[in-house]
Amino acid sequence: MNQTQYFDFSKFKDKKNVEIEVEKIHRLSKKINKKVCIMEVCGTHTMQIAKYGLRKLMPENIKLISGPGCPVCVTPQEYIDKAIYILRNYDVVMTTFGDLYRVPGSESSLEKEKINNKDVRIVYSPYENLEIAKSVNKPVVFLSVGFETTMPAIAYTIEEAKRKNIDNLYFLIGNKFFLAALESLILLSRNFLSPFIKTNGFIDGLLLPGHLSVIVGEKSYLWIAERYNLSGVITGFEPLDIVCGIRILLETILTSSARIQNEYTRVVSYEGNKYAKEIISKVFEAVGGNWRGLGFVPDSTAKLKKEYEMFDAEKVFNLPDVVAKNIYHTKCKCNEVLIGKITPFECPLFEKVCTPENPVGACMVSSEGACAAYYKYER
Amino acid sequence: MKEKILLSYGSGGKHTFEFIKNYVLKYFSNDILNQLLDSAVIKISENTKLAFSIDSYTVSPIFFPGGDIGKLSVCGTINDLLCVGAKPLVISLALIIEEGIETEIVEKVFFSIKVTAEKENVKIVTGDTKVVQKGMCDKIFITTAGIGVVEKDIELNYTKIEPEDLVIITGSIAEHGCAILLSRGSYGFKSEIQSDCASLKELIEPILKPEFVPYIKFMRDPTRGGLAATLNEIVYKSKGISIEVEEEKIPIKDNVKHFCDLLGFDPLNIANEGKMLIIVGPTVAEEIIKILKQHPLGKDAAIIGKIVKDEKPKVVLKTLYGTKRIIELPIAEELPRIC
Numbered sequence: 001m002n003q004t005q006y007f008d009f010s011k012f013k014d015k016k017n018v019e020i021e022v023e024k025i026h027r028l029s030k031k032i033n034k035k036v037c038i039m040e041v042c043g044t045h046t047m048q049i050a051k052y053g054l055r056k057l058m059p060e061n062i063k064l065i066s067g068p069g070c071p072v073c074v075t076p077q078e079y080i081d082k083a084i085y086i087l088r089n090y091d092v093v094m095t096t097f098g099d100l101y102r103v104p105g106s107e108s109s110l111e112k113e114k115i116n117n118k119d120v121r122i123v124y125s126p127y128e129n130l131e132i133a134k135s136v137n138k139p140v141v142f143l144s145v146g147f148e149t150t151m152p153a154i155a156y157t158i159e160e161a162k163r164k165n166i167d168n169l170y171f172l173i174g175n176k177f178f179l180a181a182l183e184s185l186i187l188l189s190r191n192f193l194s195p196f197i198k199t200n201g202f203i204d205g206l207l208l209p210g211h212l213s214v215i216v217g218e219k220s221y222l223w224i225a226e227r228y229n230l231s232g233v234i235t236g237f238e239p240l241d242i243v244c245g246i247r248i249l250l251e252t253i254l255t256s257s258a259r260i261q262n263e264y265t266r267v268v269s270y271e272g273n274k275y276a277k278e279i280i281s282k283v284f285e286a287v288g289g290n291w292r293g294l295g296f297v298p299d300s301t302a303k304l305k306k307e308y309e310m311f312d313a314e315k316v317f318n319l320p321d322v323v324a325k326n327i328y329h330t331k332c333k334c335n336e337v338l339i340g341k342i343t344p345f346e347c348p349l350f351e352k353v354c355t356p357e358n359p360v361g362a363c364m365v366s367s368e369g370a371c372a373a374y375y376k377y378e379r
Numbered sequence: 380m381k382e383k384i385l386l387s388y389g390s391g392g393k394h395t396f397e398f399i400k401n402y403v404l405k406y407f408s409n410d411i412l413n414q415l416l417d418s419a420v421i422k423i424s425e426n427t428k429l430a431f432s433i434d435s436y437t438v439s440p441i442f443f444p445g446g447d448i449g450k451l452s453v454c455g456t457i458n459d460l461l462c463v464g465a466k467p468l469v470i471s472l473a474l475i476i477e478e479g480i481e482t483e484i485v486e487k488v489f490f491s492i493k494v495t496a497e498k499e500n501v502k503i504v505t506g507d508t509k510v511v512q513k514g515m516c517d518k519i520f521i522t523t524a525g526i527g528v529v530e531k532d533i534e535l536n537y538t539k540i541e542p543e544d545l546v547i548i549t550g551s552i553a554e555h556g557c558a559i560l561l562s563r564g565s566y567g568f569k570s571e572i573q574s575d576c577a578s579l580k581e582l583i584e585p586i587l588k589p590e591f592v593p594y595i596k597f598m599r600d601p602t603r604g605g606l607a608a609t610l611n612e613i614v615y616k617s618k619g620i621s622i623e624v625e626e627e628k629i630p631i632k633d634n635v636k637h638f639c640d641l642l643g644f645d646p647l648n649i650a651n652e653g654k655m656l657i658i659v660g661p662t663v664a665e666e667i668i669k670i671l672k673q674h675p676l677g678k679d680a681a682i683i684g685k686i687v688k689d690e691k692p693k694v695v696l697k698t699l700y701g702t703k704r705i706i707e708l709p710i711a712e713e714l715p716r717i718c
Binding site: 015 | 383384385386387393566567627636637645698699700701702703704705707710711
């Protein structure tokens with residue numbers, strides 16, 4: 001059977017319907033008659049906006065700016081250094097999502113370690129680790145990164161490993177709670193009030209991440225409108241979704257007080273996925289931690305709960321205090337790009353010193369980072 | 380740390396390109412090689428030009444939907460000869476076989492080579508066999524070299540490409556790469572995507588008619604690195620031109636589109652093994668399309684873009700929505716993303 005037919009997104013790419021929405025956006029922008037800044041906080045949105053050139057379809061006074069929404073971008077460099085330390089000092093199989101494969105640590109990357117005969121394997125789903133662990137006679141270490149979107153599948157894998165008494169599978173936990181960072185981002189952007197007006201303007205609305213919302217549900221964002229008087233639309237990833245999300249935001253800005261709405265109703269519910277949320281909180285707890293760009297964010301970093309500690313690679317492998325060497329170029333403006341204060345073009349290193357192959361900062365490292373998206377499609 | 384060879388040096392993207400520039404040409408630079416065409420064209424006498432090409436095949440798995448390593452090794456070399464407008468004549472066949480694989484598998488590959496070569500009317504005229512210890516190669520690696528003759532008036536080269544020329548693709552893209560990824564079976568779902576692996580001899584020969592020859596500027600089969608790599612190479616090696624292609628016009632099958640959407644792949648970066656990119660003068664483009672469409676392998680042939688004069692050479696895609704964006708030279712092979 002041809003199972004890929006379930007992934008037919010063509011009606012959400014339809015040219016005519018996109019044009020109709022863009023026309024509405026132009027009409028609304030005239031009525032609003034002031035500069036409006038819309039931030040997408042999800043890396044996949046950033047990539048899609050660049051790939052389909054949607055930014056260029058916007059009226060002059062509607063600015064689309066990119067936020068910190070890529071799990072790889074915000075993963076601190078020391079995380080990669082820890083992974084490489086394990087690879088070099090222990091005989092293990094290391095498994096990872098493709099995203100991390102080429103991300104540089106302070107002096108190496110997983111790709112480079114693999115050519116030194118280290119066993120690095122790319123997995124598509126965390127469940128694959130269960131099979132890999134069964135098939136080898138050595139420890140398997142999974143590089144566990146990702147937001148709430150990816151965490152349920154990882155938590156489920158850890159549960160299964162426990163149930164099946166698999167004793168050679170470990171997780172190097174680098175998962176982060178996006179919702180906690182979102183609040184930091186909003187606060188940070190308000191502190192930057194004056195430069196914002198000068199460059200991009202204040203954030204007037206948020207395009208909220210589609211797939212993360214499948215897990216956390218619409219209700220997880222209500223505080224954004226209540227506490228910060230800011231509107232947001234949960235938006236899917238096809239071009240039609242994105243222009244619809246923008247149109248809905250503009251309508252809200254024009255006609256009503258701040259609220260959270262859901263464009264991606266075909267997969268996102270009000271409550272979210274109850275089972276997925278339960279398993280996240282069964283296995284993980286939230287502690288404070290560092291984000292590239294945002295700095296220390298309280299209750300934002302995942303840690304395995306006590307009953308799952310035996311799967312924690314940090315506990316099992318003897319890791320010295322690996323401190324990421326400060327390779328950041330002093331002129332690197334990632335911190336400002338990640339919170340939308342400047343666009344990648346405004347960074348003095350962009351394209352000249354910092355490229356996807358030789359990234360200086362976090363936003364160029366990940367395939368879904370704002371700088372990588374601008375470099376790939378919008379130069 | 381000493382520099383080492385990365386897998387991506389063989390991916391057909393930016394790393395391959397740099398490897399050729401920094402290592403291959405450093406040692407072997409000469410007037411014929413430096414043209415970096417799919418086949419070398421060697422002038423033997425006033426009226427005779429030979430095309431000579433070589434390619435190694437290491438595909439895994441060796442049998443995949445739509446083909447196998449045997450068929451691929453014959454078709455690939457025929458297609459490389461066709462790229463310079465040659466008529467393929469003979470092929471050599473060098474095998475590296477892993478100790479311990481069943482002779483039945485080798486015979487199956489040989490049968491496929493025989494059927495393909497006979498159908499295309501090329502002879503396997505010489506060869507070599509080596510067997511290596513288990514683990515030193517993956518079942519079977521094949522190297523084929525091919526010789527063809529090029530008619531006196533035919534000369535395809537980057538230097539002939541001019542502004543206003545049009546870009547033709549002979550059919551739907553990205554099928555081979557997707558079929559291979561799927562046949563490795565690690566995605567947990569099935570699809571009917573077949574590799575497009577095919578010899579393009581019957582498709583291309585009819586367009587090499589004397590009245591078209593002056594207007595056919597350049598041909599290349601967009602294999603590793605896909606259409607994106609081929610278009611970028613053309614822009615890089617020509618002077619002062621950009622290529623603009625239109626997303627809407629690039630033929631792509633629905634199942635390939637859905638597969639790529641699902642895994643976050645860009646079909647423009649994915650390999651083809653039975654397609655030709657042809658750059659022609661504007662006056663003959665429609666007629667050439669008509670001829671291509673008469674053959675089953677060319678039924679989806681389309682004009683997908685044009686050459687424009689540009690001081691900052693680049694490949695530009697006009698999206699479905701009329702906006703423009705860059706098509707970058709892929710750096711390495713595509714990796715699936717987290718989300």
